[in-house]
Amino acid sequence: MELTEAELAAAFRAxxxxxxxxxxxxxxxxxxxxxxxxxxxRADAEDATASTFLEVWRHRDRIVVHDDSVxxxxxxVATNVCRxxxxxxxxxxxxxxxxxxxVVADPAEEVEARVDAEARMREVLVEVSRLPRREQxxxxxxxxxxxxxxxxxxxxxxxxxxxxxxxxxxxxxxxRDQPAEGVPS
Amino acid sequence: MTSTPPLIDxxxxxxxxxxxxxxxxxxxxxxxxxxxxxxAPLAAAAAVVLLAGGVAVADSLLADRSDDRxxxxxxxxxxxxxxxxxxxxxxxxxxxxRSLASLAECEREVGALTPRAEPAVVTGDSExxxxxYRAGRRWTSCERTPSTVTVQxxxxxxxxxxxxxxxxxxxxxxxIDMAADRMRQVFAAGGPLPEGVTGIGYVFPDGITQQAExxxxxxxxTWWRVLYSPVDGVLTDPAVNQMDLAPIQVQVALSGTVHxxxxxxxxxxxxxxxxxx
Numbered sequence: 186m187e188l189t190e191a192e193l194a195a196a197f198r199a200x201x202x203x204x205x206x207x208x209x210x211x212x213x214x215x216x217x218x219x220x221x222x223x224x225x226x227r228a229d230a231e232d233a234t235a236s237t238f239l240e241v242w243r244h245r246d247r248i249v250v251h252d253d254s255v256x257x258x259x260x261x262v263a264t265n266v267c268r269x270x271x272x273x274x275x276x277x278x279x280x281x282x283x284x285x286x287x288v289v290a291d292p293a294e295e296v297e298a299r300v301d302a303e304a305r306m307r308e309v310l311v312e313v314s315r316l317p318r319r320e321q322x323x324x325x326x327x328x329x330x331x332x333x334x335x336x337x338x339x340x341x342x343x344x345x346x347x348x349x350x351x352x353x354x355x356x357x358x359x360x361r362d363q364p365a366e367g368v369p370s
Numbered sequence: 371m372t373s374t375p376p377l378i379d380x381x382x383x384x385x386x387x388x389x390x391x392x393x394x395x396x397x398x399x400x401x402x403x404x405x406x407x408x409x410a411p412l413a414a415a416a417a418v419v420l421l422a423g424g425v426a427v428a429d430s431l432l433a434d435r436s437d438d439r440x441x442x443x444x445x446x447x448x449x450x451x452x453x454x455x456x457x458x459x460x461x462x463x464x465x466x467x468r469s470l471a472s473l474a475e476c477e478r479e480v481g482a483l484t485p486r487a488e489p490a491v492v493t494g495d496s497e498x499x500x501x502x503y504r505a506g507r508r509w510t511s512c513e514r515t516p517s518t519v520t521v522q523x524x525x526x527x528x529x530x531x532x533x534x535x536x537x538x539x540x541x542x543x544x545x546i547d548m549a550a551d552r553m554r555q556v557f558a559a560g561g562p563l564p565e566g567v568t569g570i571g572y573v574f575p576d577g578i579t580q581q582a583e584x585x586x587x588x589x590x591x592t593w594w595r596v597l598y599s600p601v602d603g604v605l606t607d608p609a610v611n612q613m614d615l616a617p618i619q620v621q622v623a624l625s626g627t628v629h630x631x632x633x634x635x636x637x638x639x640x641x642x643x644x645x646x647x
Contacts, residue, residue, distance in 0.1 A: 202401065209390050209393055218378045235396070239393055309376075335608075338548060339548050344545065344609075346608065346609050
């Protein structure tokens with residue numbers, strides 16, 4: 186019989202290594218997509234996905250079940266992992282004095298589609314980069330990943346009211362110049 | 371307008387298997403790796419001197435190192451007052467106390483931020499405690515609650531008091547228990563005590579004033595720490611937007627004068643899952 190999420194969390198806390206594999210099987214796709222939307226890079230999203238589950242294991246005695254799911258906790262950890270990854274990239278760019286390497290398209294159809302998705306995602310990230318980071322995080326969790334306000338609040342460790350106000354400000358900022366397709370009112 | 375993300379395919383089978391194997395191997399590696407010698411932080415923990423309100427380091431910090439206890443100084447007596455008790459963390463009922471593992475979490479977090487940092491003093495109890503670290507003349511702190519680890523600092527240990535600088539007084543906040551109608555969060559602040567400062571108080575918008583605990587390390591350094599976890603009032607209402615609340619006021623006593631600082635919500639308070647201000 187499949188473990189409930191609360192039982193899965195208990196297995197984590199008990200140091201059951203199988204809990205990590207189980208959590209990965211259940212939630213890796215969602216975490217990967219979330220990381221892709223933050224980093225704009227498939228390679229980074231893959232790295233961040235693996236790192237997220239390792240971080241969850243390292244901090245397993247702090248795992249939180251919200252509304253019968255460990256997913257908000259995973260999203261919170263993933264958000265931090267992705268932000269740290271991006272900070273590392275920025276440091277590298279500053280240190281080397283170079284711009285990030287451009288993605289070079291491969292003629293193969295599959296690769297082309299991947300490059301298209303990355304290019305498209307990076308355009309989106311440029312668009313939302315004028316938002317403060319905390320508003321970007323709320324946007325990514327609520328609008329792009331579909332978490333409700335309470336789950337996003339649990340993921341970010343802030344009150345629900347703060348999630349509401351950050352999202353409201355994000356919408357206002359993004360619609361200041363023109364209407365935002367991806368930011369429903 | 372381009373703020374609609376593209377559709378993203380799930381992980382393909384090959385990538386999924388590769389990442390899964392990487393995670394499992396990482397967990398195996400973590401499990402097999404021997405732990406660092408924690409004698410230094412434990413010695414520091416046992417050397418805490420409480421000068422004002424606060425709690426002594428609990429014996430349980432040493433609980434599963436009983437073979438080392440005879441070589442370490444005894445913990446000092448519990449002081450007269452202590453911070454408000456913190457709630458049990460959501461979803462961790464029945465979890466064993468992991469004092470040493472918890473201290474290791476702080477070491478790992480601080481080590482990433484401030485290499486070569488050494489613990490100067492530990493204060494709190496076995497589940498909720500603060501550790502102040504020094505790396506030369508820089509400092510870092512780690513505040514550990516049952517469900518969060520917050521690292522902050524990075525300034526100089528000998529920074530003088532500056533009446534125009536609010537930065538040393540900023541607080542981190544973390545939600546530690548969330549329900550539909552009620553939440554518990556913890557506010558934490560601390561750092562090296564500037565010379566001449568004799569008292570620090572935080573006035574929260576629920577009307578509660580929390581006095582700083584002041585501790586001295588065995589090298590003669592003095593540190594302050596404020597920890598507050600409201601049990602009722604506006605700060606426990608999940609529907610309340612903090613930005614609408616009155617700001618937290620900080621009162622600092624220096625040479626017979628009380629200096630006041632106002633912490634702007636969002637700017638001078640940091641809400642985060644893991645990393646501090």
